[in-house]
Amino acid sequence: MSICSDKKLKRNDNIKIKKVEVRMVNYxxxxxxxxxxxxxxxxxxxxxxxxxxxxxxxxxxxxxxxxxxxxxxxxxxxxxxxxxxxxxxxxxxxxxxxxxxxxxxxxxxxxxxxxxYVGYGDERKTVNRKEKEKKREIFYYTRGNNFSEINNLLPDKYMDRIVCGDSKIILSQLPNNCIDLIFTSPPYNFGLDYEENEDDQHWEKYFETLFAIFDECIRVLKYGGRFIINVQPLFSDYIPTHHIISNYLMQKKLIWKGEILWEKNNYNCKYTAWGSWKSPSNPYLKYTWEFIEIFCKGTLKKIGDDKKIDISGDEFKKWVYAKWSIAPERRMKEFNHPAMFPEELATKVIKLFSYQEDIVLDPFNGVGTTTLVAKLNKRHYLGIDISSEYCSKAEERLSSFLF
Missing domain, CATH: 3.30.70 (Alpha-Beta Plaits)
Structure with a gap:
C-alpha cells in the first residue's frame, strides 16, 4: 500500500511535527x-x-x-x-x-x-496449479512403487558408529526403512588415489558396483527419507554421471526433489582454456561447480517433531536458493584424502533436510565429514567406509570434539 499520513506527535514539546509526503512505495x-x-x-x-x-x-x-x-x-x-x-x-x-x-x-x-518485506514473492502465478499438476501426474515415474510406509528402528550396534567394511555387505545387515537421511559423495572414478579403492574402473563396472550399494541405500531409507548425492561428471570422458545416477534412482521410483549447484569458485578453472583454442572445432567446456542431487522415498513430505527443527529463518531462505557458494575443502593433505567436501556443505544439507535426532548415513564416509557434522548438529549417524585408515581418521575427528 502507499502511505500518506501525518506523524501524530501529540505530546510534542521538543519534536517538530513532520509531514509525511505521498510515497509511491509499497510497505x-x-x-x-x-x-x-x-x-x-x-x-x-x-x-x-x-x-x-x-x-x-x-x-x-x-x-x-x-x-x-x-x-x-x-x-x-x-x-x-x-x-x-x-x-x-x-x-x-x-x-x-x-x-x-x-x-x-x-x-x-x-x-x-x-x-x-514486500515484493520478494512477485512472480507469475499458475492458475489452478493443483488441478493441472493432477492432470500432468507429477512424478509419474514413481507409479507402482512398493515402498512400505512402516519405518523400523536402526539396531543399537549401528547407532552412532563408524563401520569399516564393504558398504553393500554392511547395509545388507540393516532392516528396511531405518535411515532418515543419506548424504554421500561416492568416488567419482576420476583415477584419484583413494586408500583401498579402485578409482579408474571401466564405467560399466563402476556403475554396476555403485548401483548395487545404492539399491541397499534405497531399501534402508525410511519412507519419506531423503537420499542426497554430491557428484561431479567426468567431463573428459563425456560421462554425465549426475544424469546417469539420477536416471537410475528415478527408475527405482524415488522422487527427484531437485538439484543444487555447489559453486566452488575455482578461479583457476575459469581462466584456462582446453580443447580447440578460439575455434569451434572442439572447445572444451569448464565448470566451477559440482552437483547435489536430491531424492525422496515415497513422499516429498518428511514427518518430524517441529521442536527438533534447528534451521533459522534466514538460513532457510538463503539455502533453498539452489546455488550454494562454498569454498572447497582445504585440508585434504592433512587427512590424506583426495576428494573431501567441506563441513559447510554437509551442514547445509543436514539442517535443511533432516530433524535433530534423525539418523544420517554416509555409505562412502571417507574421513568422516558427514558423520562429524551430523553429531555436531545433534543427529545420530552411521558412517561406512572400506578403508581402515579413513575410518580411523573419522573416529579421531569425532573424538576431538567434546560433546
Missing part, C-alpha cells in the same frame, strides 16, 4: 500496541532510526498508544544491534518491543544483508 504494516502513551523520547529515537535507514525503507507513525511500523527493506541485524545498544544505554524497553515485533515477521525475502 508491510505492523502495529505495536502499548499500555501507555508513547513518549517523546521514544519517538525521537525512532525518527533518528528512520533517518538512518531511509524513510523509503522503514518509517513509523504514532497513534496514541500504538506505533505503526511500515517496512520495505532493512538490514535487520544492524537495526536490531542499534536497538539493543540504544535500549541498554537509555533503559528503554519500548524500542525492544518494536524490534521484537519486526523479528516475529517470518515471511520475507533476502537480498544481501537485507530482509525484503
Amino acid at each position: 508491510k504494516e505492523i502495529k505495536v500496541e502499548f499500555d501507555y502513551p508513547i513518549n517523546n523520547y521514544t519517538m525521537s529515537i525512532l525518527n533518528a532510526l528512520e533517518k538512518k535507514y531511509g524513510e523509503s525503507n522503514i518509517h513509523f507513525d504514532y497513534n496514541d498508544n500504538q506505533v505503526l511500523v511500515y517496512l520495505n527493506n532493512i538490514d535487520f541485524e544492524m537495526f536490531k544491534a542499534d536497538i539493543e545498544e540504544l535500549s541498554l544505554n537509555n533503559n528503554n524497553n519500548d524500542l525492544n518491543k518494536i524490534s521484537n515485533a519486526i523479528s516475529n515477521i517470518k515471511s520475507y525475502g533476502i537480498k544481501g544483508k537485507k530482509r525484503l
Whole structure:
C-alpha cells in the first residue's frame, strides 16, 4: 500500500511535527500496541532510526498508544544491534518491543544483508496449479512403487558408529526403512588415489558396483527419507554421471526433489582454456561447480517433531536458493584424502533436510565429514567406509570434539 499520513506527535514539546509526503512505495504494516502513551523520547529515537535507514525503507507513525511500523527493506541485524545498544544505554524497553515485533515477521525475502518485506514473492502465478499438476501426474515415474510406509528402528550396534567394511555387505545387515537421511559423495572414478579403492574402473563396472550399494541405500531409507548425492561428471570422458545416477534412482521410483549447484569458485578453472583454442572445432567446456542431487522415498513430505527443527529463518531462505557458494575443502593433505567436501556443505544439507535426532548415513564416509557434522548438529549417524585408515581418521575427528 502507499502511505500518506501525518506523524501524530501529540505530546510534542521538543519534536517538530513532520509531514509525511505521498510515497509511491509499497510497505508491510505492523502495529505495536502499548499500555501507555508513547513518549517523546521514544519517538525521537525512532525518527533518528528512520533517518538512518531511509524513510523509503522503514518509517513509523504514532497513534496514541500504538506505533505503526511500515517496512520495505532493512538490514535487520544492524537495526536490531542499534536497538539493543540504544535500549541498554537509555533503559528503554519500548524500542525492544518494536524490534521484537519486526523479528516475529517470518515471511520475507533476502537480498544481501537485507530482509525484503514486500515484493520478494512477485512472480507469475499458475492458475489452478493443483488441478493441472493432477492432470500432468507429477512424478509419474514413481507409479507402482512398493515402498512400505512402516519405518523400523536402526539396531543399537549401528547407532552412532563408524563401520569399516564393504558398504553393500554392511547395509545388507540393516532392516528396511531405518535411515532418515543419506548424504554421500561416492568416488567419482576420476583415477584419484583413494586408500583401498579402485578409482579408474571401466564405467560399466563402476556403475554396476555403485548401483548395487545404492539399491541397499534405497531399501534402508525410511519412507519419506531423503537420499542426497554430491557428484561431479567426468567431463573428459563425456560421462554425465549426475544424469546417469539420477536416471537410475528415478527408475527405482524415488522422487527427484531437485538439484543444487555447489559453486566452488575455482578461479583457476575459469581462466584456462582446453580443447580447440578460439575455434569451434572442439572447445572444451569448464565448470566451477559440482552437483547435489536430491531424492525422496515415497513422499516429498518428511514427518518430524517441529521442536527438533534447528534451521533459522534466514538460513532457510538463503539455502533453498539452489546455488550454494562454498569454498572447497582445504585440508585434504592433512587427512590424506583426495576428494573431501567441506563441513559447510554437509551442514547445509543436514539442517535443511533432516530433524535433530534423525539418523544420517554416509555409505562412502571417507574421513568422516558427514558423520562429524551430523553429531555436531545433534543427529545420530552411521558412517561406512572400506578403508581402515579413513575410518580411523573419522573416529579421531569425532573424538576431538567434546560433546
